[in-house]
Amino acid sequence: MLFTQIEFGVFFGTILLALVYLKNNTLRKTLILAASYYFYSYWDYRFLSLILISTSVDYLIGMKLGQTNCLSQRRRLLLCSLVINLGILFFFKYCNFFITSFQAALGSLNLNLSTLNIILPVGISFYTFQTLSYTIDVYNRKMEPCTHFLDFAVFVAFFPQLVAGPIVRASYFLPQLQLFHPFTKENIHLGTRIFVVGMFKKVFVADRLAMFVDPVISNVNAFDGTTVWLAMLAYSIQIYCDFSGYSDMAIGISRILGYDLNINFDFPYVAKSIGDFWRRWHISLSTWIRDYLYIPLGGNRLGQMRTYVNTFIAMSLCGLWHGAGWTFVFWGVWHGLALIVNRFWDRIKPVPLEAGFVSVLVSFLSWATTMMVVVVGWVFFRAIDFAHATTILEKMFTFGAGVSWMHPFVLFVLFGTFLIHILYDFKLTRLHLLPINAWYTPAIVLCFVWLVILFYPKGFQPFIYFQF
Amino acid sequence: MKKLSLSFLFSVLFVWVVSAFFLDTIEPYEWNPDLEKYVRVAGSVNRERNEGWGSSVSGVLGVHGIPDITSIHSKKVAIWGDSFVEAIQVDDDQKIAQVFTKISKVKKRDLMAFSVGALGGAVVDYYFDIPKYEKLVDAIEAHFIVINHKRDLLPAKKRRGSTFMADPEFKFVYKESTPKGPLVLRKLINDLNLNFIFALARSVPQWSKMRFVVGPVYGHEKKKGVSEKPRSYDESEALDFMLEKLKEQTRRPLIFVYVPRVPELSNGRFDFTDRTASFMRDFKKKCEEHGVGFMSLEPKFISFHESTGKFHNGFSNSIPGDGHLNEDGNRLVAEAMFDYVLKEGLD
Numbered sequence: 001m002l003f004t005q006i007e008f009g010v011f012f013g014t015i016l017l018a019l020v021y022l023k024n025n026t027l028r029k030t031l032i033l034a035a036s037y038y039f040y041s042y043w044d045y046r047f048l049s050l051i052l053i054s055t056s057v058d059y060l061i062g063m064k065l066g067q068t069n070c071l072s073q074r075r076r077l078l079l080c081s082l083v084i085n086l087g088i089l090f091f092f093k094y095c096n097f098f099i100t101s102f103q104a105a106l107g108s109l110n111l112n113l114s115t116l117n118i119i120l121p122v123g124i125s126f127y128t129f130q131t132l133s134y135t136i137d138v139y140n141r142k143m144e145p146c147t148h149f150l151d152f153a154v155f156v157a158f159f160p161q162l163v164a165g166p167i168v169r170a171s172y173f174l175p176q177l178q179l180f181h182p183f184t185k186e187n188i189h190l191g192t193r194i195f196v197v198g199m200f201k202k203v204f205v206a207d208r209l210a211m212f213v214d215p216v217i218s219n220v221n222a223f224d225g226t227t228v229w230l231a232m233l234a235y236s237i238q239i240y241c242d243f244s245g246y247s248d249m250a251i252g253i254s255r256i257l258g259y260d261l262n263i264n265f266d267f268p269y270v271a272k273s274i275g276d277f278w279r280r281w282h283i284s285l286s287t288w289i290r291d292y293l294y295i296p297l298g299g300n301r302l303g304q305m306r307t308y309v310n311t312f313i314a315m316s317l318c319g320l321w322h323g324a325g326w327t328f329v330f331w332g333v334w335h336g337l338a339l340i341v342n343r344f345w346d347r348i349k350p351v352p353l354e355a356g357f358v359s360v361l362v363s364f365l366s367w368a369t370t371m372m373v374v375v376v377g378w379v380f381f382r383a384i385d386f387a388h389a390t391t392i393l394e395k396m397f398t399f400g401a402g403v404s405w406m407h408p409f410v411l412f413v414l415f416g417t418f419l420i421h422i423l424y425d426f427k428l429t430r431l432h433l434l435p436i437n438a439w440y441t442p443a444i445v446l447c448f449v450w451l452v453i454l455f456y457p458k459g460f461q462p463f464i465y466f467q468f
Numbered sequence: 469m470k471k472l473s474l475s476f477l478f479s480v481l482f483v484w485v486v487s488a489f490f491l492d493t494i495e496p497y498e499w500n501p502d503l504e505k506y507v508r509v510a511g512s513v514n515r516e517r518n519e520g521w522g523s524s525v526s527g528v529l530g531v532h533g534i535p536d537i538t539s540i541h542s543k544k545v546a547i548w549g550d551s552f553v554e555a556i557q558v559d560d561d562q563k564i565a566q567v568f569t570k571i572s573k574v575k576k577r578d579l580m581a582f583s584v585g586a587l588g589g590a591v592v593d594y595y596f597d598i599p600k601y602e603k604l605v606d607a608i609e610a611h612f613i614v615i616n617h618k619r620d621l622l623p624a625k626k627r628r629g630s631t632f633m634a635d636p637e638f639k640f641v642y643k644e645s646t647p648k649g650p651l652v653l654r655k656l657i658n659d660l661n662l663n664f665i666f667a668l669a670r671s672v673p674q675w676s677k678m679r680f681v682v683g684p685v686y687g688h689e690k691k692k693g694v695s696e697k698p699r700s701y702d703e704s705e706a707l708d709f710m711l712e713k714l715k716e717q718t719r720r721p722l723i724f725v726y727v728p729r730v731p732e733l734s735n736g737r738f739d740f741t742d743r744t745a746s747f748m749r750d751f752k753k754k755c756e757e758h759g760v761g762f763m764s765l766e767p768k769f770i771s772f773h774e775s776t777g778k779f780h781n782g783f784s785n786s787i788p789g790d791g792h793l794n795e796d797g798n799r800l801v802a803e804a805m806f807d808y809v810l811k812e813g814l815d
Contacts, residue, residue, distance in 0.1 A: 007678050041682035215787050221736030391736075403738065403777065405788050442472055446479035454483065454491065454667045 001042040003195075003249040004203055004456075011039070012253065019257070025180040029154050032257070036159035040123075043163075047121040050088055055156045057084050058131040059149055065138045066145035074139060081135040089128045092121055097324035123163030125321055129288055131156055134170035136292055143171040151177045160253040164246050166264040166284035173259070181258025189436050191255030193445055197434070198248025200448040201241035205413055207457040209238040212407045217382055220392050225399030227406070228392060234410045236378050237417050240268065243282070267424050269417070272366040274338040274373055275346075289318050307343065312336040322381070327389060331380040338373045487664035492518050494666045495526075496655035497647040503529065503600050505629075505644045506651075510535070512658055519791055520557030520783040529604060531582050533560030543607045544580045545809070548594040549614030552727055552793055553585030557783060562795045564614075567802035579609070579809065581802075590620045591710055592632040592640050598717045609814045610721040612805055616729050618747050622706050634701040638709040707751060711758040721814055723761030724751070727801060730769065731779065731789045738779075738789050740770055763808055768800050 001008050015035050022028045041048050061081045065074055095118060134155070137143045146152040155173050181187075216223050216231035223231070247264035254261045264284050271277035278286045294314040300307040312333070319332015352359075376393070383389035394400060434441040493515045497506040507530030508514070514524045527534045532554070534540070547553055547565050555563045561570075568581035582605070584597060594613055602608050615621060623634035629645030632638075647654065657666055679685070714722060726748050731738040742748075748764060755762040769780045779789040780797030793801065 007680060010678065010680075038682070042680075044684040045682045046684070215733065219733050219736045222733060222738055403779075403788050406784060408784055439471070442475035443478040443482075446475055447482045450479055450483040450664070451486070454487065454664055 001039055003246070003253070004199060004452075007042075011035070016256070020183065023180075025178075026150065028180070029150050029177060032159070033150065033154050033157060036154070036157040036162060039159035040157065040162060043122050044119070047119075047124075050092075050121055050124065051127060051157055054085060054088070054127060054131045055153050057081060058135050058156075059146065059152045061135055062138045062145035062152070063147070065135070066147075078135060078139045081132065085128050085132050085135075089124055092118055092124055094320075094324045101326070126165045126167055127156055127162060129167050129285075129292075129321075130170075133167070133288060133292060137169070137171055143174075146170065146174055158254070158259075160250040160257075161261060164243070164250070165282075166247050166250065166261050167288050168261055168284070172262065176259050183256075183258065186436065187255050187258055191252045191257075193252070193434055193436075193441065194255060195249050195252025196445045196448050196452075198245040198250075198252060199452050200245075201248065202245030203452045203457065204448075204455050206238045206242035206245060208409060208455065209234045209241070209413060211457075212405075212410045213238055213382075216405065217392065220388070220395055222402055223395070224402040224404050225395050225397075227402065227404055228395040228400075230406065230410060230414075232375050232379060232382075232392070232396065233414055235382055236269070236375055237413060239378065239381070240265070267421065269371065269374075270367070270421050270425055271370050271374075272363060273346075274335065274342045274370055277370055277374060278335070278339070285318070285321070289314050293317060304347075308340045311339050311343070315339060325385075327380045327383055327385060330386070331377050334373075334377045334380060338377075483664045484661065487667070488661040490517050491663040491667060492516055493661075493663050494649075494654055494657050495647075496658045497651055498655075500529065502604055503597065504642075505597075506647055508532075509655060509658075512655070514556055514658075516556040517785075519786045520794065521785070522556055522558040522562070524554075524556050524560055524563075529584075529601065530586075531584060532556075533563060533566050534582055537582050537605050540580070541606055542580055543578055543609050544582060544605070545610045545612060545805070545814070546598075546601060546605070546608050547581055547583040547585070547612045547614065547805070548589070548597070549583070549585045549725075550589040550616070550620065551585065551587045552616055553583045553589075553614050554587060555583075555585065555793060555798055557792045558795050558798055562798055564793075564798045564802045564805070567799050568806055571802060571806045575806070575810075577809075581612075581805070585614075588627070588629075590624070590627070590632065591615070591714065592627075592630045595640050595710075595714055595717055596630055596642050598714075602718060602720075608720060610723060610809070611718060612723050612725050614725045614727055614801070616727045618744055618751075621710060621751065622703060623701060632706075632710065634706065638701070638706060640713060703747075704750070704754070707754045708758070711754060711760055715758065715760065721761060721812075723763065723805075723808060724755055725801065725805065726751075726762070726764040726766070727793070727797075728764070728766045728769070730766070731773075733787060733789055738773075740766075740773070742766055761808070761812065763804060765801060765804055768804055769797075772796065772800060 001011065015031065018031055019028055022031060037048055037051075040051060058081055061077050064077050068074060068077075099114075134143075134146070134152075138145045146155070151174055154177055155168070155170055158168070158173070161168060213231050213235045216227060217235065220228055244265035251261045251263070262284060264282060266280040266283065268277050268281035271280055294310055297310040297313060298306055299310060302310075313336075315336030316329060316332045318335070319329045322328045322331065379392050379396075380389050383392060395402070434444060493513065495514050496509040496512050498509050499505075500507045508526035510526055510528045512526050514526070516522045516524075524532045525535075526532060528536045528538060531537045537544075545568070547568075553564060560566055563583060565581040565583040569579075572579045572581075584594075584601065586593070591613065594611075598611060623632045623638065625631075627645075628643075630643050631641045633641055657663060728742040728744065728748075730742050731740045733739075745766070752762045752764070765780075773779055776796075778796060779794070780800055781793050782788040782790050783794055
């Protein structure tokens with residue numbers, strides 16, 4: 001069930017109506033859990049068993065971790081959680097990838113390994129990371145184990161963010177479940193506003209950009225370099241609006257229900273360095289990787305070279321998390337290398353310039369370089385294989401000949417996005433956030449709703465990040 | 469509450485303005501007893517925004533861009549066709565008929581053109597329409613019939629309008645095509661630019677397809693049953709029948725204008741291979757046998773692309789080389805028709 005489907009409107013309306021009459025927090029959480037399980041089963045009820053396994057295993061391991069101080073036992077328990085959770089993720093997401101990769105690597109040995117007929121369960125990467133973070137936090141004694149199975153089950157399966165994030169930390173979300181959250185006018189206003197803005201990003205911007213991006217990127221040889229550039233810039237906005245749109249909708253729905261989810265995107269395309277980009281893009285994932293992978297590897301505490309190696313490993317795995325394909329791994333490697341160069345530059349760069357023209361120029365060049373790295377990275381993210389990525393890059397950087405296609409809506413969106421980012425850079429955040437008390441906020445929100453209805457795409461338009 | 473009501477009013481005003489510029493209009497129709505069919509209301513404006521960016525004003529008898537074709541007595545050619553001739557994607561002055569008339573004026577020929585195009589039109593429709601239009605519009609010197617697919621010419625399953633039947637024998641069956649929805653409402657929506665209401669209503673069928681049972685959802689294979697296909701027939705015989713019947717309807721020259729659906733964008737290239745070419749070659753021979761004109765735009769389209777790098781179809785807001793004729797495509801077809809008139813005459 002997609003947030004943009006009318007079925008979701010009926011489903012969520014029914015849940016809201018029921019919650020209005022439920023004054024008991026346990027009953028409310030039970031209803032939210034049942035709704036979450038239904039929400040997931042709507043796609044495929046069989047894979048609900050995986051969520052139940054993850055939930056039960058991590059709940060029990062968390063309880064056991066709370067009961068023992070024996071280090072070796074605690075390690076075994078953590079290892080058990082890691083093996084089960086990552087084992088499920090590996091089997092469903094990466095099994096075929098590694099089979100085909102081994103087959104390609106050992107091709108000369110005539111090994112005939114057949115791939116398995118496996119369906120990738122929706123959202124498996126997201127809830128696996130979520131449950132893992134809980135076990136690791138309990139193991140590291142950063143939080144107390146959850147003693148209420150219902151709370152833990154809701155934390156794992158909370159429907160607004162179950163299938164595509166944001167990845168919520170147990171330490172942030174579980175305490176919220178202990179409190180009764182009555183409906184408040186402020187939460188409903190704020191939640192609705194965030195939800196509508198997210199829906200607008202997804203339906204009006206991302207889905208319509210896809211109508212331009214898909215034919216160009218699928219037939220890249222037919223178009224000229226300028227069109228391919230335009231398509232890649234459009235894809236950069238499409239993937240941002242698609243994913244941040246989903247996150248916004250998830251955050252908005254949660255807020256209406258009275259729960260707070262952390263912000264997941266913060267204008268990533270204003271970043272002036274690749275490090276800054278990752279502090280703004282998919283924040284819940286980048287902080288997860290920092291806290292549960294980069295820092296345990298040693299982070300920046302073991303010298304310069306080791307910091308670079310840790311960055312490289314963390315970002316490569318980040319790429320692999322996104323998709324079972326070497327282009328995704330390379331995308332991660334690309335960002336890892338860019339972060340290493342970024343860190344190295346930070347060490348050797350001259351002292352900051354005083355405000356003035358040169359400073360503005362340097363700032364602009366930093367932004368342009370960052371965007372170039374990001375857009376080139378998206379080429380690997382979007383391409384079906386390396387040959388395809390190479391063709392796209394060749395077209396872009398040689399301005400190859402072909403048919404020119406300057407889609408007016410795409411140009412309009414590019415200009416609009418540029419303008420909004422400039423406004424953001426000038427700290428005109430009031431306009432972005434559509435403050436509750438502003439006279440224009442409800443009018444603009446309603447206009448967004450109209451535009452979504454009028455320009456609703458024909459056919460099924462899944463969220464890009466559902467595949468991860 | 470007051471703030472919310474005002475906001476709603478503002479948003480309706482906003483969407484009304486936006487839809488007036490950026491949404492396709494819904495066309496109003498009225499019954500014409502002389503033509504025995506529904507035609508576009510004279511004076512109504514149709515805006516196409518989804519593909520191309522065109523405005524079309526309807527005249528009497530549903531003719532685009534000419535207020536009253538019945539009051540013009542100069543010599544004229546009629547252009548028949550489907551949505552390619554309707555050409556709502558471009559403004560009236562860029563449509564085939566208007567460009568033909570412009571060329572004719574420049575060349576100082578006393579000849580104009582008017583077009584009768586409707587979405588999904590086929591030869592069976594023109595068969596019934598030609599005598600009626602000849603009765604109402606004087607001095608029609610020739611009929612150009614624009615085709616782009618073999619289905620425009622051959623028997624088909626039941627259509628919403630008239631049908632070329634093959635079972636049990638070849639037959640043209642007349643039936644008027646009724647526009648969807650109440651006519652009064654269509655006119656009101658068009659007059660007041662309330663196209664957003666139509667767009668809203670259009671989403672209603674999606675609501676009726678709602679699913680609430682849990683997944684997975686499997687695709688169902690179509691049940692095997694009685695075939696709805698018309699009886700297998702000989703295409704050559706069907707074409708002979710169609711051409712003979714068509715010739716019975718008029719004494720004026722008939723010329724088929726083949727506008728191939730090329731190029732096709734696939735595997736990273738624009739492919740000009742016409743998959744209907746062999747059928748059309750055979751059809752051309754049939755036309756010659758029956759004394760009917762035939763011209764193909766294929767070489768003209770290819771040379772236009774080779775010399776300019778542009779396509780005859782597709783728009784900046786749709787995939788290049790795909791869909792309906794653009795401004796260049798309409799012009800190329802009009803030029804080809806005029807050249808045909810110069811070369812072959814209209815006798």
